[in-house]
Amino acid sequence: MSFPITLDGVYIDGQWSAGSEHLRVINPATEALLTTVNGGDEGAVDRALSAATAAFAQWSNTSGAERGAILRRIASGVQAGRERLMYLQSSNNGKPLFEAGIDVDDVIATFEYYAGLAEALDASQDSPLELPSEAFAARVRREPCGVVGLIVPWNFPMVTTAWKLAPALAAGCCVVLKPSEVTPLPELELAAIIARSGLPNGVFNLVCGTGLAVGAPLSSDPRVAKISFTGSNAVGVQVMQRAAETIKGVSLELGGKSSLLVMADADLDLAVELASGGGFFNAGQMCSATSRVLVADALADEFLQRLKARAESIRVADPFDPEVEMGALVNQAQYQRVLGHIDRGLSAGARLVCGGGRPADLPRGYFLQPTVFTDVPLDSALWCEEIFGPVLCVRRFASEQEAIALANDSQFGLVASVVSGDASAAQRVANALQAGLVWINAPQVIFPQAAWGGYKQSSLGRELGPWGLQAFQEIKHVIRAV
Ligand code: NAD
Secondary structure: OOOOOEEEOEEEOOEEEOOOEEEEEEEOOOOEEEEEEEEOOHHHHHHHHHHHHHHHHHHOOOOHHHHHHHHHHHHHHHHHOHHHHHHHHHHHHOOOHHHHHHHHHHHHHHHHHHHHHHHHHHHHOOEEEOOOOOOEEEEEEEEEOOEEEEEOOOOOOOHHHHHHHHHHHHHOOEEEEEOOOOOOHHHHHHHHHHHOOOOOOOOEEEEOOOHHHHHHHHHHOOOEEEEEEEOOHHHHHHHHHHHHOOOOEEEEEOOOOOEEEEOOOOOHHHHHHHHHHHHHHHHHOOOOOOOEEEEEHHHHHHHHHHHHHHHHHOOEOOOOOOOOOEOOOOOHHHHHHHHHHHHHHHHOOOEEEEOOOOOOOOOOOOOOOOEEEEOOOOOOHHHHOOOOOOEEEEEEEOOHHHHHHHHHOOOEEOEEEEEOOOHHHHHHHHHHOOOOEEEEOOOOOOOOOOOEOOEEOOEEOOEOHHHHHHOOEEEEEEEEEO
């Protein structure tokens, strides 16, 4: 598959156009230029918001059934374009093709799920509310909150978009989407699919571009009722500050420093597989990476030996290699950031068990070996900060209480995993963990029906499930005298 030399990066009111900001899009596995995207600036954001505002009156008054039908058409369009979307996702992000397939299937499931919730809205609209007085009657309406700005990162392009876009459209909101400037290609293709779905012009608009040129004006504009943002904590703070000036609603999905707890009665093979998946899937560039692996004393030596063997067996390769298990990191900046974390970890006295550098057979591309550390000081950046790369830190614990305390000792609280042979003990540990989602003896499976989001500085609000839809709705009560 080849690309045109430049792509229009602005889609407003049903029209594609070229913006003035030229974004170089790189293939992280080869470091070669894939294409250039002509992204937009503040002026494009202004036009996109005018289009979205104009379209809102009509779109917000469509029935849930009408909106559901369009969401189902988008899901079918994504299904029909599955191969091309997978190709774009892998070429632009560096992830293995099989992981890109999981992403595309997640997008389809998300649009279908919110189609169902949109359809169900019609029956629940204007539901009566019981009051303690017969002199009054009340009903409840759930209405779209308005024009919304969606800002997403590069690690799961399309997926983070679908988790916002599908519920926003289901609720009846009009949208301006800003994809990551690092990975705009999957979203450009998704936008082309949406453009063919029958969605009225102006309901969905896309402006590619940098955070400063596009994200910042989108977060400040008074026409935006809500910003839904996924990305780093540093930028999340800026988005919230800008949004505060006009009291916008804000949903944030931010960083993580999550733990996998291997209890004394755990199945060791399962524990090693789950630790490997939680650390090395998507080359560890996951907000939900379980980068702290806490292992019961009795199993620790054997576990570390097996995890080292597993990490060293992982085939790091081009995303299109049929045997690939782990692809490339997304770009030079991220590659250097992760190498910096590894260097600082070594300086802080952490012991490198395996990995730590570039695989010998891959001289080009942002490839890194799956890396495992142990004896990591509790006050080191390696232990405390989000690394966002294929780096695991293994630590022993003597008691269940100590394991829980270590896992909860973080400014973040996104997810956690527990591996245990005792169902009730695992449940007790899960209940004690400060995390929005806990997996027990399971890989990081995600269903659109279950909530996504975390405690503390990982999130504000929840995505997916009915909570993801409510994030784009206002509640209106109508009370009349009988
Ligand atoms: P980032 O914060 O640098 O960028 C995210 C988005 O914000 C991009 O589209 C970027 O262009 C935009 N942006 C940058 N500056 C902006 C500004 N001043 N105003 C408005 N928008 C601006 O994050 P990233 O490096 O793309 O992604 C990695 C981060 O995302 C990690 O911290 C990761 O944990 C987080 N993440 C969280 C979740 C979750 O669900 N909690 C999921 C995926 C990624």
